[in-house]
Amino acid sequence: MDGRHMQIGEVAARTELSLRTIRHYEETGLVSPSARSQGGFRLYTESDVQRLMVIRRMKPLGFSLEQMRDLLDATDRLDHADTADGAEREALLERVRTYEQDASREIEKLRIQLTRAEDFAATLRTRLDAAHPEHGAAA
Secondary structure, three states: OOOOOEEHHHHHHHHOOOHHHHHHHHHOOOOOOOEEOOOOOEEEOHHHHHHHHHHHHHHHHOOOHHHHHHHHHHHHHHHOHHHOOHHHHHHHHHHHHHHHHHHHHHHHHHHHHHHHHHHHHHHHHHHHHHHOHHHHHHO
């Protein structure tokens, strides 16, 4: 990390999250600005952006705010592994493994849904092509 600070608008653009969503995550304790400007503007670092990206990636997989908080706590503690003994470190790794397994299961469910949606769209295209063969040949 280069220590550069970004205002919330730049963070929103980089994470593709709305200002409102970022503020909500701050209110719920999932992320905190690393600093404030003299004018009171929130200032974020690259580390804060990466934290928001974890949250953004967890959301569509159905993870709750509490689960997000728990995973971020585990990864934060692993990042400061010098404070964790061997047993604590292994427990933290097991928490992260559990989230990885949960994410993999949700991804598989989404793949199945996507396949079904693609099959449905193909069925509709076939039906439309059969009803109007001249349109199907042009497409």
